[in-house]
Amino acid sequence: MTTPNAPRTDNTSRPVVPGDLFTRHQVISGLRALADFLEANPAVPVPEYGDTFDVFPRDCDDACSVALVNDVAELLGVAVDDDRPFGGHYTASKSFGRIAYRIVHIPDRNRREYEARMSYRDNVRVDEESAAR
Numbered sequence: 744m745t746t747p748n749a750p751r752t753d754n755t756s757r758p759v760v761p762g763d764l765f766t767r768h769q770v771i772s773g774l775r776a777l778a779d780f781l782e783a784n785p786a787v788p789v790p791e792y793g794d795t796f797d798v799f800p801r802d803c804d805d806a807c808s809v810a811l812v813n814d815v816a817e818l819l820g821v822a823v824d825d826d827r828p829f830g831g832h833y834t835a836s837k838s839f840g841r842i843a844y845r846i847v848h849i850p851d852r853n854r855r856e857y858e859a860r861m862s863y864r865d866n867v868r869v870d871e872e873s874a875a876r
Contacts, residue, residue, distance in 0.1 A: 797847060798845070805848070809833055
C-alpha cells in the first residue's frame with residue numbers, strides 16, 4: 744500500500760472541462776433521484792450487501808491515471824491499494840455505509856494483455872456435449 748499523499752508524477756493540475764461538469768451534475772442528480780425513489784418505494788429491492796460506484800480514468804496515460812487515483816485517495820482520506828506488482832490494479836476506495844466509491848487505474852500493460860486474450864474469444868467454442876454435463 745502507498746499513502747494517499749504520494750507525490751504526483753506529472754506535476755500538472757487537470758483543468759475542469761465544462762462537459763465534465765455537465766456529466767458530473769447528471770450523475771449526482773441521478774444518484775439523488777435513485778435514492779429518493781428507493782426511499783419512497785420500500786417494496787423495491789436493493790442489493791443486500793450494497794454496491795460499489797466504480798470510476799475508471801479515461802483519456803489518460805498510466806502516470807496521469809496513477810496521479811488521479813492518488814488525488815482522489817487524498818480527498819477520500821484513504822490509502823491507495825497498489826496491486827500492480829502482482830499484475831493487479833491501482834485503486835482507492837471508501838465506503839459510505841453499504842455503498843462504496845472506488846477509483847481504479849488499470850495499467851496499460853494489463854489492458855493490452857486482456858485485449859490480446861479476448862481477441863481469441865470468437866475462435867473458442869465449448870463442446871455442446873461437454874457443456875451439458
